[in-house]
Amino acid sequence: MNQKDYEQLQTKLSPKTPIGLNVLKAFLVGGIICTVGQAISFFYIMNFDFTERTAGNPTVATMIFISLLLTGFGLYKKLGQFAGAGSAVPVTGFGNAVISAAIEHKTEGIVLGVGGNIFKLAGSVILFGVVSAFFVALVKLILVTIGVTHW
Template identity: 60%
Template sequence: MKMKQKPPLTDAQRTYQKFAAKDEPQSPVLLNCLKAFLIGGSICAFGQLVQDFFVYNFDFNEQTASNPTIAVLIFIAVLLTGFGVYDKIAQFAGAGTAVPVTGFANAMSSSAIEHRTEGLVQGVGTNMFKLAGPVIVFGTTAAFVVALIKTLWGYWGG
């Protein structure tokens, strides 16, 4: 399918764009990055604390402790989403709360809460993966590509 080319801008449109760009509030990119880094890092540090808690106090080694750690993080994220706290943290931290596993839990649970009035199957069941679906699709695809590169690298690269 051929992509449609955009028609050239008229003088009035160009003038308006210039005028709008002047009054457009600038996005504080650096500050957003810093916030995302700090909050995302704090979530990961908290995850490390939970993992250490399981290693020190239960019969888990580093590898097996990651399963209950993820379960705890997901549980807390879902709970905070239900109480409406996670949204506020996300407003402040931006991508910092989206990247870790808690972001995925938030995406699923918030969709479920939002569509609960439409019924359990048609509402919650259908819409739960609407936002989380692309994460699974692109995550699996990326994992496949990386694994393929790693295998080929090991096969030909030594």
């Protein structure tokens, strides 16, 4: 069997991906996660001394904590299998990636297992987030300095 015949056989036998359904599930679950995050933000604004601007950090921390709990109980994996990118793209997906690596390597010990592997998956997100934030801030500084904008 040559490569072309194999590819035709694989295409014929592979199940069709329901792209429309997958997009709908990702959209709905991602939207629900964001709605929960907005509700938590409103909770902090109404019940504590936060403004819309300052409620972001505790909201993100709370969402990551919720994803930590769901990951620890094995529920976030089921959500991810159902929703795909809808559960991976929000900040809860980042929390899931961090805690999953920690749980996976806990048998190797605290220092070498958890400590050495906790940011294995999320390390690139942190790295490129910091680098892109640096360049955005640099562009902002240049634009403000030359008077193009007044951010």
